[in-house]
Amino acid sequence: MKTRLNKWTGEYGLFLIVVILLVSLWEWVVRQGFIPAFILPAPSAIWRSLVENRQLLLEEHLPATLKEVLIGFVISVMAGLLIGIGMHFSRPLEKVLYPFLVISQTIPLIAISPIFIMWFGYSIWSKIAVTFLTAFFPIVVSTYDGLMSGGNEYRELLQTMGANRWAIFKTVQVPLALPSILSGLKMSVVYCVVGATIGEWLGASVGLGYFSRRMSGNLQADAVFAAIFLLSLLGIVLFLLISLVEKKLLKHRFRI
Amino acid sequence: MKTRLNKWTGEYGLFLIVVILLVSLWEWVVRQGFIPAFILPAPSAIWRSLVENRQLLLEEHLPATLKEVLIGFVISVMAGLLIGIGMHFSRPLEKVLYPFLVISQTIPLIAISPIFIMWFGYSIWSKIAVTFLTAFFPIVVSTYDGLMSGGNEYRELLQTMGANRWAIFKTVQVPLALPSILSGLKMSVVYCVVGATIGEWLGASVGLGYFSRRMSGNLQADAVFAAIFLLSLLGIVLFLLISLVEKKLLKHRFRI
Amino acid sequence: GKSDEKTAGTSTSSGDQKLEKVSLMLDWYPNAVHSFLFVANEKGYFKEQGLDVDIQMPADTNDPLRLVAANKIDMALSYQPQVLVARGEDIPVQSFAALVRHPLNQLMVPADGSIQTPKDLEGKTIGYPSIPLDEAIVKTMIKSDGGDADKLKMVDVGWDLIPAMATKKTDALMGGYINHEKLLLEKEGHPMRTINPADYGVPDYYELVLVGSEKGLKQNSGLYKKFIAAITKGQAYVAAHPEEGLAILMNHEDKTSPLDKEIETKSLEILLPLMDAKEKPFGYQDPDTWEKVAKWLESTNIIKQKLKAEDAFINF
Amino acid sequence: MNICFGIWSTRGASGLSNASILSIKELAYSFNDGKPIFEYMSLNVNKGEFVSIIGASGSGKSTLFKLVTGLLEPGQGEILMNGQSQPKRLGTVGYMPQKDLLLPWRTVIDNVLLPVELTKQNKPKKRTEAQEWLTRFGLAEYEQAFPHELSGGMRQRVAFLRTLMMGKDLLLLDEPFGALDSLTKRNMHGWLLGLWGELAKTVLFITHDLEEAILLSDRIYLLKGKKGIQEVKINLPRPRNSELIYQPEFMSMRKELEWLIHHEN
């Protein structure tokens, strides 16, 4: 138990110190009035607001956002992998799809928000659609590029064993693409949080993004940042979870 | 010349057919009134608006946005590579930085746009800052993950040749990380276009994002989509450019 | 999901009769100006009329108009000039009630500054959210005050109206509301002087109107009549008991995003007189106002095609 | 040109039949750069034969194997399997490549079982079989090790085993014992020689070790790149054992073979 604590301190001690320093500096800067509190509130004010609104934030808005993020992520992963794999297997598909994927990323979401509302109404699906649009792209790119990552010699070997395209894909290409795919997943899960936030701005009645927007209109910066704090925390936790999965999956990879 | 044309048709013919089909379908759907033109204008209307505003769009707004995108991209690439490399070399740095990077992505830009304006005013730099914030993350993640991608045996060989960490980095790790880094760059350049658009929404007096927002305020959907069309085109062209660089750089890689 | 459940809940509580579903999209997030809606809901005025109103919040101030026109929602809150602009773009919407009868969107300058009248803006920087309408208002004001509108520097400040002013990046502000931005700036220690566009050549337009689609209003006029009856009652109640009216709004909002009580109280104080139609029924629209606003919009080139102002509204 | 060494054996004794399992006719191949590797090369392998291929480094031995497996398609000529031209040759022979190509993310046993997995055979049964083989090859302890934890020779043995697990009748082995020490190699030879009759396999074998080639083979093909191919019959009686290499006949055979190689090039 002691050593685990020690290890933890070693790993995250520096991080904690830096965080404490930065937060103190931030508090000081705001207290001194270098930055107006309504633009950037002091950490203490954010904390107070967090405590004040804890019930609302934790029991109402956080679960709503979390749900959007998780459903959005699952759909992004499935669709992203599928599209990436599809593009890998079919050159015509790749040629046709890639421009549309890039278009889907460059269209400002707010410009098509009425379309979303037309199609999905104010249900959770409009938020999930936005989340999906924000988060699937890194998965597609990293899956597609990962699958391109060579391994020709292994592929040939498996061909001589009579393996079909699918078996080669499963046995060689996926393991080789895994590091790249996991990179994409890590980005994607963060973008899911962003996407859910944007989705809620485009029309919602609950969620951390909704809350932050409402409070922002009210110039209640401390409450806005309390919501952002939770959003960031959500992002970090999800990111770390994927990193953990990555570590597990790539454990025996460092010698390739 | 003839064969090149043929090759081009083979590569992009299908894409063109699909685009023509989709655009026709779109035109038809809007003309039939299934989607109101003020929500999604017909392609012909977008094209007319594009031609009508061509001077304004091509000579004024496009160059402004392009400038933001390019400066933003260059800064994102430099900073992204630097951070990714730094985190690779220093574990404490990695531990400290990663949470902040994730935070930087999960904070809704709109919430911190006042801070940008405080610091950068309404100059181009506030837009570049937003562009940077949107676009540097994929580069960091893919650089960092790319540098992790094994190559231990090559590394050891170079160590026995008396190579220092930097030489190993240059000679083995960078080439090994290149595919991953280029994946990141491809995503990043698309996000630069998104970032510049958002940056212009947060306050600008020129640029395609600005134009689209203004036209949206005037309920001129066709002009909005004309600007979006150019933004998407910009995104696709930049994406293809990076893909071209990728092809060049990874030409001799497919056998690894 | 959530709001559906809530409305479903109210409809079951009524039990005996079947309620007609109505969807309404606000112009912005719920605030003091919407008190009458929440009062009408809470006090059962909607139910009395057989209505079950589902209140939505928009992504963008222009979304309500488009979604109403597309018949995706039944009615929306918007702005009188915007209704005309929409009609100019062949978006088939009509206003069926004027809620706030005078401009809330006023020019704001620092209270202790040198700018007294619009012409003092010459050579100054003014921040605005890049809406052509705001641009036209400012220019008309300066012109009517005898100034040169070309000597004015207009900066798009995006959505950050307050910080633009508070950090002194601009000398004046257009696009802020006297019942919101002004109050917030004051609270942060930046008192503002407001100059009413109506005093400087801009027609005294209706800031907030209720709109429906042409089709909906024609086919389903009964519904809109019932709705007006309910909100008339709601507004009357709010006018009579502003504190309680506000409390109902606040109470509703506390469930998700608490409002600043102080600000909203002041806001309602400002709003109530501006919403009062005096001898006319609540929501009544004066054809003359519509005519004037349409003329002005045409003269400023914001609307490029000739409009029949009387088609833009209906009085029930 | 056939050169026959002193000792003749009866063909039947070594289990040879006259049915051709692999027959290559007038084969030509060149890589993208255009330089031809083979020109009109022919060879034949009968069922149950053990045929070695020797030749200079870069003469095209590995390329020949890739052609036979179907990884490469001949520019000209025919490759007949069991007397028939087979358009889809992939998956019909057991191929051990020159590089071991063990999948780095799989344990030794999982690498060995790879062909079993691909052909969806009864895995538990095959697993026991593979474990027995591992023990016999001195790798029992390394069943759960990852390839990077193995020495070069161990990796080669694992790759060899993987090829055996493919269960094909015709085995193409590209320098299977190149990284083995003499003792381990002897064991493998002994095992190959001893088991030959039982297994009813046909082997095409690339090696640089002339002794190995003579000891194991019924015939040896000398690959001389564009200059063609030369057949050498080894008429040592079977069963053979590894003590043979110190016998004078063996020595002289080796010397002659060496002379042949040196003076043809």
Next chain:
Amino acid sequence: MNICFGIWSTRGASGLSNASILSIKELAYSFNDGKPIFEYMSLNVNKGEFVSIIGASGSGKSTLFKLVTGLLEPGQGEILMNGQSQPKRLGTVGYMPQKDLLLPWRTVIDNVLLPVELTKQNKPKKRTEAQEWLTRFGLAEYEQAFPHELSGGMRQRVAFLRTLMMGKDLLLLDEPFGALDSLTKRNMHGWLLGLWGELAKTVLFITHDLEEAILLSDRIYLLKGKKGIQEVKINLPRPRNSELIYQPEFMSMRKELEWLIHHEN
């Protein structure tokens, strides 16, 4: 235990001095899994000597090289270079690993020049030198080829050349000629034997080819894993040439060595 074979040579003739260039004392090492690879192993290499290391697959030969180069740190014992304990050994010896490890994205010539590049030497001059070597090793045509276009033996020659370009006095060669055909190997041997006097290099050489070991070495170490190490002196006169292998003394030496290996294990 020293076993001396029939023919004695004067030490001076083969350019040996008695100054130790590498001396390993009571070395012990084990990988993470805890099983020790060596226990109290000692050996010594003098300047100018050619010493071969043979031993069973998995006995720890490659691991020994990694320890000497400094890639691994001994658990116990000392590794002395030129009589001194050197904490930072990396970069002091020329090491050719068992896998060729050519960088796949570099051409042959760029792979060969890698050590030159790393030590920032005069590149144009070295490039000409490298090109000469390539010609001598039969790779002139492949200067601009990428590794995947080479055969196994060609890759090994390139890797060997890369090691030479490091310009170190002590060379550790891990099965450098394992993938070469007998003719090419003979050429390399001839070249090594001929140039030996001139080059003033010391070589520690892992091989599985006993003939090769006897032909080239002054001494042979037999690595027997945990059972220790055994020295065998080869007292053949220098200059030697590859014809030697057919001489009866050589034969008997080989037989004895083989016997030694087989019966110690």
